[in-house]
Amino acid sequence: MIETIVNAGAVTRSPVRRTVWEWDGNYTRSAIDDVRLGIGYWPLWVRLGWQDVMLRYRRSMIGPFWLTISMGIMVLSMGLVYGELFGMEVSRYLPFLTIGFLVWGLITAMLNEGCQTFIESEGIIRQIDLPLSMFPLRVIWRNLIIFLHNAVIYVVVVVVFDVTLNGSLLLVIPGLLLLLANALWSATLLGILSARFRDLPQIIASILQVAFFITPIIWMPEAAHKRPLLIEANPFYHFIELLRAPMLGHAPTLANWSVAIAITLLGWGGTFLFYRRFHGRIAYWV
């Protein structure tokens, strides 16, 4: 038998252990194999993602909730100051700001850390043939964990300001899945490009900083009603709305859905072609 792996205990079948491996220049097959195996490796990346979160906050008793508290304080202070400046009722402005901040925090963390996807695991990538697709999954997963911790702030805000919710809240789930699907291709693409071009992470960070101000997060979309294109042409706006609208008690618009789905399809298509072409080079670049 070829599977004499374990010297003690039972040998079980593993979906990720390949006994036959071929590399023959068929990039399409090896890219698809890589993605399939990457998903099969979920016990590893789920564990690594948890570990990333826990180790980041290991020396504090409340763990990842540190981040939640600091974000809570920021949202509260900004909500009070800007609500006053914009002359808006706090009970309307603060929930809007909170959700915008939470979702924006998730988006920027996934994109910024997405740049480090392959670089942060260079030692392993150069030595063993792990499926490379598991690394973006790890980045997305650990940021989802942090986001779910932060979601506590949302619950508090809903209770304190008595936000009226309805059935459309359920739309948060497809909205979040769509957002994560896009984060996944973005992290893959940015991860590969950043391994090759080391100044990309800084460029992305700068772009995101600008995007924060031109996206309706601290200001409401109505404020720009004279310049609708400023909002409609901003992909970040649509993704934020997918979550913010249902969390405030109304459904996202058809435009929000269509833009998000179109970007998902284009992004996945483009990234797959790119991945197919370059996945064999990542180990040389990191």
Next chain:
Amino acid sequence: MTTATILLENVWVEYAIYGLANRSLKKTLVDVASRGRLAREVQQELSRVVALKGISLRVNDGDRLGVVGANGAGKTTLLRVMAGALKPARGRIRRVGFTSSLFDVSLGMNSEANGWDNIILRGLYLGLTLPEIRALADEIAEFSGLTEEQLACPVRTYSSGMQVRLAFSISTAVRPDILLLDEWISAGDAAFVEKAKQRMNDLVDQSRILIFATHYDWLLTGTCNRAICLEDGQIVADGPVADTLAFYHGNQPAAA
């Protein structure tokens, strides 16, 4: 009943060594946009390395293949290609058999996590399932000689000897069909070295194929039944260990 094999056909490995400017997207874009008139450094820094030049090799079930060659001849690259980590630019590879490499025993160890977590993580990296790892964990812990209490502490609190013992115990707990070895590994104090030696011998004996790169002739003669010599990314000798070694030393009297 399958047999373990590694088949390489005309395998080329080449890559660029990028300089600072070449690693910059901004500079590269300026260079492309100006057709090289600005930021000429991007082109100047580019140099290509051809690490393997058309390697064709068949390793059969039962082969204990030694790999010799001067530094930079391509030994490590060849091992990493066989491991599947580096993908060749051209050529074909077919590998049958569960493969494990022992290039770096502490690979994937997280010093902030405790001993048990590291056992599980390393097992997952190797492609084991959780039930398989659980079945192995006690044996690994016992072999490492660490106590339950020690294993519950973060690895960073270990002495370097303890860290090495744990890393060695974890990475040698799995019996692969194909074992890739870049220099012999050993670890720990006198008592552990004896145990480690026995364990390595078992590991090598139980593998169907061994690929072993080393600079020590006596290790090669004692372990292998076939050897190849690499020179500048090409196989220049292939045959019984004694013949290959004779060829290698005849070729490079200074390096021996």
